Amino acid sequence: MNYRSTRGGELVCIERAIMAGTAPDGGLYVPVVLPDLGTKTFDGAAEFPDVACRFLEPFVAGSTLAPIIEQAAAALVA
Secondary structure, eight states: OOEEETTEEEEEOHHHHHHHSBOTTSOBEEESSOOOOOGGGGTTOOSHHHHHHHHHGGGSTTSOHHHHHHHHHHHHHO
């Protein structure tokens, strides 16, 4: 998925958008296209990390998301 500044500009990948924080033009990076997350997307997701992975996966496709979410969820409980 590609991201673009709310003020226009070039397309960037998720890694670049996260590392930059804000776009060079002062805008915020937003997805170019929002994914369609129907309720069936979450079927069988009983735990918070499962729901989070299914929700975030379209936004960060290709990243190793599951371990990051599991660590973050564990830190919230601890």
